[in-house]
Amino acid sequence: MDLSYTPEEEDFRGRLREWLAKVLPGLPPKPSPDDWPGRRAYDLGWQRTLYDAGYAGLHWPIDAGGRGATPTQHLIFLEETENAGAPYVGANFVGLLHAGPTIAAEGSAEQRARWLPPVLRGEEVWCQGFSEPDAGSDLAALRTRAWRDGDDYVVSGSKIWTSHAEVADWCELLVRTDAKAPKHRGISWLAMPMDAPGITVRPLRTLAGSTEFAEVFLDEVRVPVANRVGAENDGWRVTMVTLSFERGTAFVGEVVACRRVLGELAREARKNGRWDDAVLRRGLGRLNAEFRALWRLTQWNVSESERAGGVPGIGGSVFKLRYSRARQELYDAAAEVLGPEALDLDSRWTLDRLSSLSYTIAAGTSQIQRNIVAERILGLPKGR
Amino acid sequence: MDFQLTDDQRALRAGVRELLVRRFGRERLRAAVDAPDAPNLDRALWRELGEAGFFALRLPESAGGVGLGLPEAVLAFEEAGRALLTGPLVATHLAAGEVPGAATGETVVAAVDGTLVEWLDAADVVRGDVTGAVPMRSADPLTPLHRVPRAAPPDPVAALLTAAEQLGSAARTCELAVQHARTREQFGQPIGAFQAVKHLCSEMLVRVEVARGAVYAAAVTADPLDIAAAGLLADEAAERGARDCLQVHGGMGFTWESDVHLHLKRAWLRARRGQSAAEAEEALAEDLQSAAPGPRT
Numbered sequence: 001m002d003l004s005y006t007p008e009e010e011d012f013r014g015r016l017r018e019w020l021a022k023v024l025p026g027l028p029p030k031p032s033p034d035d036w037p038g039r040r041a042y043d044l045g046w047q048r049t050l051y052d053a054g055y056a057g058l059h060w061p062i063d064a065g066g067r068g069a070t071p072t073q074h075l076i077f078l079e080e081t082e083n084a085g086a087p088y089v090g091a092n093f094v095g096l097l098h099a100g101p102t103i104a105a106e107g108s109a110e111q112r113a114r115w116l117p118p119v120l121r122g123e124e125v126w127c128q129g130f131s132e133p134d135a136g137s138d139l140a141a142l143r144t145r146a147w148r149d150g151d152d153y154v155v156s157g158s159k160i161w162t163s164h165a166e167v168a169d170w171c172e173l174l175v176r177t178d179a180k181a182p183k184h185r186g187i188s189w190l191a192m193p194m195d196a197p198g199i200t201v202r203p204l205r206t207l208a209g210s211t212e213f214a215e216v217f218l219d220e221v222r223v224p225v226a227n228r229v230g231a232e233n234d235g236w237r238v239t240m241v242t243l244s245f246e247r248g249t250a251f252v253g254e255v256v257a258c259r260r261v262l263g264e265l266a267r268e269a270r271k272n273g274r275w276d277d278a279v280l281r282r283g284l285g286r287l288n289a290e291f292r293a294l295w296r297l298t299q300w301n302v303s304e305s306e307r308a309g310g311v312p313g314i315g316g317s318v319f320k321l322r323y324s325r326a327r328q329e330l331y332d333a334a335a336e337v338l339g340p341e342a343l344d345l346d347s348r349w350t351l352d353r354l355s356s357l358s359y360t361i362a363a364g365t366s367q368i369q370r371n372i373v374a375e376r377i378l379g380l381p382k383g384r
Numbered sequence: 385m386d387f388q389l390t391d392d393q394r395a396l397r398a399g400v401r402e403l404l405v406r407r408f409g410r411e412r413l414r415a416a417v418d419a420p421d422a423p424n425l426d427r428a429l430w431r432e433l434g435e436a437g438f439f440a441l442r443l444p445e446s447a448g449g450v451g452l453g454l455p456e457a458v459l460a461f462e463e464a465g466r467a468l469l470t471g472p473l474v475a476t477h478l479a480a481g482e483v484p485g486a487a488t489g490e491t492v493v494a495a496v497d498g499t500l501v502e503w504l505d506a507a508d509v510v511r512g513d514v515t516g517a518v519p520m521r522s523a524d525p526l527t528p529l530h531r532v533p534r535a536a537p538p539d540p541v542a543a544l545l546t547a548a549e550q551l552g553s554a555a556r557t558c559e560l561a562v563q564h565a566r567t568r569e570q571f572g573q574p575i576g577a578f579q580a581v582k583h584l585c586s587e588m589l590v591r592v593e594v595a596r597g598a599v600y601a602a603a604v605t606a607d608p609l610d611i612a613a614a615g616l617l618a619d620e621a622a623e624r625g626a627r628d629c630l631q632v633h634g635g636m637g638f639t640w641e642s643d644v645h646l647h648l649k650r651a652w653l654r655a656r657r658g659q660s661a662a663e664a665e666e667a668l669a670e671d672l673q674s675a676a677p678g679p680r681t
Binding site: 373 | 385386387388389390393455558562565566573574576577578579581582583585586587589590593594595596597598600601603604605609610612613614616617662664665666667668669670671672673
């Protein structure tokens with residue numbers, strides 16, 4: 001067990017830190033959460049900056065245009081960019097963490113050449129067409145169907161909770177290509193161009209008041225058969241390959257951010273006198289223990305995946321269960337510290353508190369994650 | 385960074401587990417619980433632990449020790465926690481190299497921890513001021529206790545080894561719950577097929593894994609704040625793990641015959657050792673005040 005970094009890793013950290021100090025002061029101001037075109041431009045601009053400096057797709061394989069970095073280097077990258085206050089992956093989330101890795105792992109040479117470079121260069125944005133109104137947690141129950149017509153699939157149905165749909169160029173779309181097969185078997189994975197006729201995007205307003213995601217209606221949308229990644233009806237397996245990668249590192253930067261936020265909160269409490277409340281103070285101390293432990297668990301999972309040749313284990317569900325709860329506790333504690341200000345929608349703390357509510361739902365609810373842990377790690381029988 | 389067990393550490397853990405299964409397996413545990421004059425310290429086992437290097441683990445080889453470090457000691461104590469091994473293990477381990485015979489297990493050493501002393505009557509040497517010690521009827525049937533009027537200050541290494549024992553106990557109760565949930569049938573299926581039971585079990589595992597990260601990291605850094613955090617999370621994992629294990633066992637879990645109550649009572653006892661939860665939380669809160677924003681590793 002070793003928590004020290006190698007000289008190469010420290011060197012990588014040092015160069016990254018220097019570069020961040022140089023490049024971050026020149027960034028434009030962050031756009032407002034509702035300004036989707038502004039957010040797209042801002043996030044693609046940051047991606048282009050990363051690309052030009054050789055940091056784009058750091059953890060992607062080299063033959064997919066990435067840098068082939070080790071999981072530890074990727075961990076350092078996420079830690080340093082977060083600590084320096086660099087932009088988050090933002091609108092590039094699906095392209096970089098989800099669709100890109102899927103195409104890299106399962107796509108043909110032509111597909112990799114077509115779709116991967118624009119993601120890395122910050123030229124194209126992807127969105128995720130997985131969830132449906134009647135199939136959220138039961139993802140495989142999706143009903144959006146696709147039938148062949150010559151060289152095209154014709155797609156009809158609807159998707160929901162689609163972030164970045166308004167400004168996306170492509171959608172990673174799960175469709176049902178065999179209605180008679182068992183529900184996990186008749187699914188295919190398509191890359192759908194978002195400017196195709198028949199697509200309607202209706203923004204959805206979240207409880208925080210912003211339009212964070214959208215509903216996407218598909219009315220006989222034509223998608224070339226050549227846009228299918230993986231075999232027909234093998235889309236579920238293709239998707240599972242990617243989901244495990246996503247859970248591996250999706251929250252690294254956020255744990256770092258939570259530790260910083262906790263420090264800010266303690267200083268805020270000292271300023272406004274709430275620090276004298278022993279119950280509140282001890283609560284913040286316990287959250288410090290919590291986020292220290294979550295950081296250690298992150299390092300444990302990253303080391304494990306490094307030993308496995310970059311393949312993440314199924315510990316991601318364990319991590320997500322605890323992290324999503326801890327994040328909500330952090331912002332509840334913030335409300336205790338802030339008092340009346342916690343009801344001010346112009347306060348960053350209030351918006352962050354509201355958005356923290358999504359963490360136990362998005363990317364697999366806590367209830368689904370507990371089933372995954374119980375069945376796949378602990379080996380308990382399936383049932384209800 | 386390679387925050388995983390080395391091959392040597394895996395081998396050490398397997399070796400300690402095997403020794404404890406052989407010498408302090410379930411039958412031996414139950415015999416100790418049900419012995420007429422329980423609790424009784426098994427001197428032969430104590431010497432065997434000494435020969436295996438349990439107490440001399442961190443003593444330099446030049447001093448007759450094994451020459452290993454805190455991470456290895458933590459792995460050994462995790463196994464002790466799993467097995468519910470009895471006796472003043474932490475006190476004797478800490479006395480190795482300082483009290484003659486402690487390293488080899490010939491001398492049993494007890495120590496004042498807070499306002500409690502475990503195994504006072506059985507010990508050959510007692511460290512700390514035990515003037516005015518009063519015996520208690522201990523909640524843990526396998527750990528005799530005395531109360532003392534003057535509290536001794538907590539020792540961070542003792543706190544870490546205790547956290548390791550809590551971790552082992554938490555991992556064990558999670559296993560026991562899962563075993564029971566897989567085999568016990570109700571309404572025509574194993575109870576582990578019910579989400580309510582599944583979710584209890586998965587939360588147990590989450591607490592174990594979070595505590596494991598914290599305890600192992602504290603063993604590597606030996607940082608007092610890391611140890612404080614590890615203690616809080618390991619106490620939580622052990623106490624709540626035992627409770628949830630009892631719940632999964634239903635009525636059977638509430639009986640003397642099940643081992644669950646032994647884990648729960650020992651977890652309560654260990655949670656009283658060293659720094660209190662309040663003190664640990666205060667120290668971790670103070671750290672938030674002093675910490676400058678910026679990179680941390």
